Amino acid sequence: MNWFERLLGKKEKSGATAKQRLQMVLIHDRADVSPGLLEQIKDDIIEVIAKRLEINPDTVVVNLDNTAQESRLVAEIPLLHSNGRRRAAVQ
Amino acid sequence: MSGKVVTVTSGKGGVGKTTVTANIATALAMLGKKVVAIDADIGLRNLDVVMGLENRIVYDLVDVIEGRCRLRQAMIKDKRQPDLYLIPAAQTRDKMAVSPSDMILVCDELRQEMDYIIIDSPAGIERGFRNAIAPADHVLIVTNPEVSAVRDADRIIGLLESEEKGPGRLIINRLKPEMVARGDMLSIDDVLDILAVELIGVIPEDESILISSNRGTPVAMSGLNGSSASQAFRNVAQRIEGQTVPFVDLTPKTGLLNRLNNWFSKS
Ligand SMILES: Nc1ncnc2c1ncn2[C@@H]1O[C@H](COP(=O)(O)OP(=O)(O)O)[C@@H](O)[C@H]1O
Ligand SMILES: [Mg+2]
Numbered sequence: 001m002n003w004f005e006r007l008l009g010k011k012e013k014s015g016a017t018a019k020q021r022l023q024m025v026l027i028h029d030r031a032d033v034s035p036g037l038l039e040q041i042k043d044d045i046i047e048v049i050a051k052r053l054e055i056n057p058d059t060v061v062v063n064l065d066n067t068a069q070e071s072r073l074v075a076e077i078p079l080l081h082s083n084g085r086r087r088a089a090v091q
Numbered sequence: 092m093s094g095k096v097v098t099v100t101s102g103k104g105g106v107g108k109t110t111v112t113a114n115i116a117t118a119l120a121m122l123g124k125k126v127v128a129i130d131a132d133i134g135l136r137n138l139d140v141v142m143g144l145e146n147r148i149v150y151d152l153v154d155v156i157e158g159r160c161r162l163r164q165a166m167i168k169d170k171r172q173p174d175l176y177l178i179p180a181a182q183t184r185d186k187m188a189v190s191p192s193d194m195i196l197v198c199d200e201l202r203q204e205m206d207y208i209i210i211d212s213p214a215g216i217e218r219g220f221r222n223a224i225a226p227a228d229h230v231l232i233v234t235n236p237e238v239s240a241v242r243d244a245d246r247i248i249g250l251l252e253s254e255e256k257g258p259g260r261l262i263i264n265r266l267k268p269e270m271v272a273r274g275d276m277l278s279i280d281d282v283l284d285i286l287a288v289e290l291i292g293v294i295p296e297d298e299s300i301l302i303s304s305n306r307g308t309p310v311a312m313s314g315l316n317g318s319s320a321s322q323a324f325r326n327v328a329q330r331i332e333g334q335t336v337p338f339v340d341l342t343p344k345t346g347l348l349n350r351l352n353n354w355f356s357k358s
Contacts, residue, residue: 013273013274013275014274014275014276015270015275015278018237018238018277018281019277019284019285021238022238022241022242022277022285026245029242029246030245
């Protein structure tokens, strides 16, 4: 959005919305991983990690990330009692 | 002589494959090339009417494949160009009447005589799509600046890679510069950002395309009132020929408010 539209408090333009939606849907299409499968993988990861470490399942984030060349699964799993200074990132 | 096979495809239906095929075949013929266009959309024949040759069909692609006629007999000559031909699709058969190896055989024979064999493919990613890309040396992917069309183009690009048909080159069809300018349509850069593929043409939304289809005279040939789409198609033909042609500036003439906007967002 440009300065003028922000000034008028306008909504985001539909072209920009289209681009964002496309980027999201293509991440899943390209990796052939549906949002539902991602949820299941997340639950599995939580189960495995929780056996060994103390975590809060609500803070776990599992995402797909991709470029034109590759797709990767990125999991972020904050550990409890770490004062936010330490985080385990599994890729 | 060994002609090149160029397949026009898209995944999604209705994005402009047939229009692009007719116009690129015509524009290449206008450059003095020997060109044959093949309608590979078996059962939904359309390229004949867009090219205005529907009244002269005797034999079709399936007749050739099943040996009812020689290849030459199924090639309808477009009398308005020195060397432009059409091989129509069969209207009463389905895609299973043709196989990828049939297409390769037909195209190998055509390569001997022609400079270009341009194939119009059906919508979808099944047999008809595989038939159309099997003989291809180059693939042109047609899309519209719209979420579902770009998504399907991405899928096609993936399939082309797995079939080792290269990444293909992109034609963005039906662009409306005014809508892009006001932010209500994906821009050329947005689409290229997402698909990461080489651009070979941008065809604006243009009423003269419908008028030309009504008449059966591809706009590349009729050039209706200096139609911008006509020029855009002729530019694509030159790029296929390996020439470097700058992309036509499609940004609309800007009013004061637009210029102010641009000035502020640049700074
Ligand atoms: N650039 C354009 N401007 C205006 N109309 C267009 C344009 N490209 C295609 N069309 C129209 O869109 C419709 C679908 O085009 P067509 O070439 O038949 O698509 P496809 O072969 O991919 O199904 C036709 O009515 C055609 O005239
Ligand atoms: Mg068509």
